[in-house]
Amino acid sequence: MAEVRLEHVRKVYPDGHVAVHDASFEAGDGELLVLVGPSGCGKSTLLRMIAGLETVDGGTLSIGGRVVNDVAPRDRDIAMVFQNYALYPHMTVAGNLAFGLKLRGMDKAAIAARVADAAKTLGLEDMLERRPAALSGGQRQRVALGRALVRQPQVFLLDEPLSNLDARLRAAMRVEIARLHRSLGTTMVYVTHDQVEAMTLGQRIVVLDGGRIQQIDTPMALYERPANLFVATFLGSPAMNILCGRFVGGAAPALLMDDGLRLPLPGLQAREGWDGRSLAVGVRPEHLVPAEADDDPFDATVELVEPVGSEVLVNLRAAGHDLVARMPPARMPRRGDRLSLAVARGRMHVFEPDTGARLGPDATG
Incomplete structure (x- = not known):
């Protein structure tokens, strides 16, 4: 096991495109760290630099305390699992698991022991004589994981390993990977564009956009106190409602929009100088609630109702603004319908509209 540390790492391609700007973070010894962001944000480039498949054009990258900027991939003691399974179709499962060890000249008894251990860990014991064509997508991905597992590396690198699976298999494989990490205790760096994977798997998450790190924190800290508008709207499904307007303080603080909508902000502790200032206010769908007798409400019209079993997603229109609320099925x-709604007390996020930076206060009030 080993920590992975990046200090001011930069990647520039020959055409001048800067794929990664000044990235600094650490995956601790035994930690499962997730890199998440939209396509083109630099997350896979970062992973490939850790693996040695891309050069580091600036900064320092170390694994286990050893600087590896110029170390060949095979000498970094890492194992990588790719988006496509990259299995050898003519080999059995056992052959695929053993292939990398044979290339390293390991003796047959040691190879057989490692293959048996990996097969047992991943539930592949009854499939060792099958070829990839006879396996399901989830089984093939387990073989790909097993091929990395037999290496017993210091660090596992996983590049969107579940993106080719259907929703049910993705959920099952998330559990498999989490269980594998707990049993091995090995450092893992996991890349995904799927926020559900990031939130459920990561002990900490690095959120990226445009090649820049936006925020690093635990999943719930990111959800409850996003550092900027990008993080606020990227994490969470449905996305956070964002409304822009002019702040009015006093006994009943509210956000006034140009089209006349007044959004009450109960419990908001305004900063000095906010009165009359343009602000962007974010409210999670679960924090738009039916107004009670002592609330300061606003009205919205139901445009679409999406029942998804344990909850109902209600798409609303309020004075020209689209909003989404999450409600229990009993209140469908x-x-x-015209609904009288309120923002849950203290459950709003305030941002600077132009830069997107968080202005506070704490989201949880």
Whole structure:
């Protein structure tokens, strides 16, 4: 096991495109760290630099305390699992698991022991004589994981390993990977664009956009106190509601929009100088709630109702603004209903509209 540390790492391609700007973070010894962001944000480039498949054009990259900027991939003691399984179709499962060890000249008894251990860990014991064509997508991905597992590396690198699976298999494989990490205790760096994977797997998450790190924190800290508008809207499904307007303080603080919508902000502790200032206010769908007798409400019209079993997603229109609320099934409204809503007390996020930076206060109030 080993920590992975990046200090001011930079990647520039020959055409001048800067794929990674000044990235600094650490995956601790035994930690499962997730890199998440939209396509083109630099997350896979970062992973490939850790693996040695891309050069580091600036900064320092170390694994286990050893600087590896100029170390060949095979000498970094890492194992990588790719998005496509990259299994040898003519080999059995056992052959695929053993292939890398044979290339390293390991003796047959040691190879057989490692293959048996990996097969047992991943539930592949009854499939060792099958070829990849006879396996399901989830089984093939387990073989790909096993091929990395038999290496017994210091660090596992996983590049969107579940993106080719259907929703049910992705959920099952997330559990498999989490269980594998707990049993091995090995450092893992996991890349995904899927926020559900990031939130459920990561002990900490690095959020990236445009080649720049936006925020690093635990999943719930990111969700409850996003550092900027990008993080606020990227993490969470449905996305956070964002409304821009002019702040009015006093006994009943509110956000006033140009089209006349007044969004009450109960419990908001305003900063000095906010009165009359343009702000962007974010509210999670679960924090738009039916107004009670002592609330300061606003009205919205139901445009679409999406029942998803344990909850109902209600798409609303309020004075020209689109909003989404998350409600329990017992309160399922109908299209066209007029609802009186309120923002849960202290459950709003305030941002600077131009830069997107968080202005506070704490999201949880």
